[in-house]
Amino acid sequence: MSNSSTALAHQFDDIEQQHESDSLGMWIFLATEILFFGGMFLGYSVYRAVYSPAFSEASRRLDVLLGGINTAVLLCSSLTMALAVRAAQLGGRRTVIALLIATIVLGSVFLGIKAFEYYQKYEEHFIPGPHFEFAGANGRHAQIFFSFYFVMTGMHALHMVVGIGIMLTMIWLTKRRRFSPEYYFPIEMTGLYWHFVDIVWVFLFPLLYLVDRS
Amino acid sequence: MIGFPLFPEVASTIASGVDLLYFFLVAITVLFSVLIFALIFYFAVKYRRSPDRKAQQSEGGLGLEITWTAVPFVITLVIFTWGSSLYIANSRVPDRALAINVVGRQWMWKIQHPNGRSEINELHVPVRQPVKLTMASQDVIHSFYIPAFRLKQDVLPGRYVTMWFEPTRPGEYHLFCAEYCGTYHSGMIGRVVVMEPEDFQKWLGGVTEESPVQTGEKLFTNFNCVNCHATGALQRCPQLGGLYGTEVRLEDNSTVKFDEAYIRESIINPNAKIVKGYPAVMPTYRGQVSEEQILDLIAYIRSLTPVKEQTGSATKSTEGR
């Protein structure tokens, strides 16, 4: 059992105030992330509108199967994460750790598949820069597509890596009996963050992979 | 009078309109600045701390709040309306404007008159005649600024922008680059020389180079444009004569105006907008042709359409066989 008096930070009067503050803080942080990714989405939308044939052609060269698998993997990881939060609410230490590990594993599978996709693109010379090659008249503008593809999925992957790091920390803290049904907020905040990372992917996938696949 | 100017010269048709609005804004600024400074000063002195008087609290007043919200609102509406109508009026390019091309690059302005006369960092124009500048940058963003005319326009790479003016007084006026563009940004300056019409014609006649149309015709051959855009049985591409200023129909049935921007785009990025019925076989000339050469080619292609037809908007039948 955790010592809930040490879980209360000194600046707060009671645990509810702390919980509400943590929650509000995380939601505000997620709002900043929306603005951050929003800038990229805006840039992508502008160029997709202006160079639609090139973007369609480039998008078709992405592997929809791998992208689809990744989407399913990430959605499952959100499920395991949500279950982990629920387990933390109920005080099941071992369950929490197991579910966090499952989430990390699924997240790592996602990253592995992503790395493989990146490698494929490298082989096909689709990495923007001096070695970029894309046959056909739309080559130049296809490079813009791939620039956005790599920056957006790269940023997303970075956020996932950070998320995995946070989950490892949560596993460690759970092992050390830091949490209890009265105080499990860091796990809840981790869940919020992970769901957000998932939602970003839910927008990225159709926007990048499913352009004009008629 | 005092050895240095405090106000710029008035040398274009729109300058005094802008100045009038400016002075109105100055009056508003002075009025309210003086009002606030004076009130603060007055209250600070009249109600200065004194042992035999205490401060009188107030609860605020809705009437005052409404007044000093509404009055600024009305004033800003007046300024906005006046300024917008001035802006709209000033942006209408008059007919029969003399067309001059400008290319900006680090760190100079190259100006090209239609008869072939070109100049660097100087722009000679006749007085009392509208002039329309078509401008592009070879590299970074610049800005073509003539304070005496109260005008500037950012000059962009990859796009044409236009600016028009009508000078009202002969003289020499500053020309500045007004968008920071690198090391010698403050050296990218020159002068606008406004001359009486006869003097301008004389100056213009001193042309030693060939006209843009002549240069353009040579480029049209040298770049092999003539091989495709030819007449007769060999026609594989749209005939360019008679097209300038008309609407052409594209593959997806939309139309686009056959103007300088479209010609430039077709040279740099030919597959962007293909005329209906023609194959996508035109190669790109990006990197092979400079902005100045593009302007020369445009001048030539434009010359293939009689001037009368250039202002029409009828959709020409350019569909291929």
Place this chain on the structure above:
Amino acid sequence: MDIYREHYLNCSYGVRSWLLTKDHKRIALLFLMSITLFFFLGGAFAVLIRLELLTPQGDLVQAETYNKLFTMHGVIMVFFFLIPSIPSVLGNFLLPMMIGARDLAFPRLNLLSWYIYTIGGLFTLGAVFSGGVDTGWTFYTPYSSVYANSHVIATAVGIFITGFSSILTGLNFIVTTHKMRAPGMTWFRLPLFVWSSYATAIIMVLGTPVIAITLLLVGVERAFGIGIFDPRLGGDPLLFQHLFWFYSHPAVYIMVLPGMGVVSELVTCFSRKRVFGYSFVAFSSVAIAVLGFLVWGHHMFVSGQSPYAGMIFSFLSFMVAIPSAVKVFNWTATLYKGSVSYDAPMLYAMGFIGLFTTGGLTGLFLATIAVDVHVHDTYFVVAHFHYIMVGGTVMAYLGGIHYWWPKISGKLYPEGWARFAALVVFVGFNLTFFPQFILGYLGMPRRYHAYPAEFQVLNVMSTAGASILAVGYVLPMVYLIWSIRYGKTAGDNPWDATGLEWQTPSPPPTENFAATPVVGWDAYDYGAKEEEKELQVV
């Protein structure tokens, strides 16, 4: 004299106790030290700029050096001084105390915010001292992403990192204001400094991520030669401008709103009156924050932007002026029938109100497209924003530092010197920047290393003013540091001000309050204090 009383400065000693502190008051002082260093560095660049501009020729430094000087002056002053100054120093110190809390909601994030600021600052200093960057603080493409030969990426990384400091501070302030107010401290009993800080925090949180991604894209384009903003590769330079100004316009409200909050505190205390129209001032802060996000296109009237978009931005820019005007009138009305004293903080506050009025009104010139076409990218714009940033924010900052100095340090600063310095600043400021309005309308462009000879006299006037202004800034450095050792001991409430921060000792104990206050009165309850005074006199 209570020399054995424990407070936040003497409760622990040693570098570690400062570098690992969680106390918002100590973190505020860490920020104070950092931003003061950057202020004087940015100021040194300004000195060199004004010295160069004494003569029409570019003869003091080379063109490339000059371009780096004005770029670094802008980058340092905007990102490393103005944006953090009042929020991270005064906001950090005062916000918890003003609402009756023991600390901010997230003290460790607060410390992290300072470390992030410092790391970003070191990165940028590295860029400065290894050759500098010459793109202008606005980083317009394709110059910055393709053509510039200076340390663009390093500077962009430095600003990117420091942006997170801003975001974390904003996040902390919002949660603190929502969740940590003492019992009885309702929203409409809050000091207006808290309202302003809250509005500022909203902008920090929503706007900063956009500049982050924009600079990231510029860096990526520069490093990999891809075409997001480069027209040769199909990119659009105007997209950069939209993304950049979407943050950088609200950023100017990040810079001025906290100053307005300080002024509300000063004007009330030194007139012994509650502010005239409390809720109007409070809502105006929020209105400025919201409207401020809708006007960015007024930086792009001549950029090639659509004229219809231009008209919309012009209209909205006029609208955002209105809440600022409302505030100015309310402050002025606060003086009416008050009991006004001329202490240095009040001199700064009165200076702010006047200079902000003038500077704000010159914004109307820029919102009017027909006039902006002439004065865009000239010294008119430079004068306008310095009136607001320096005549406004810096004066409010100095006023606030003086006002809360007794609370922060437990000492009184020398009032005579402070009033003198305030006057020197006011005179020096106007002499420096007023001639620039005239230069701007004459047509002198910004960022010019050399200029036509007929502009020289006005430039010399401006440089003369700058030398006076510099004296005005050095004086407080000297006497404030002097006062730490030799100043008279301040009591808990030397100004007899309202506000919870004055209900604790100076300097305050680490926990701020011995017991959580319970608030049963409105802000600026000077009426009660004046009654007390009257009773005492009788």
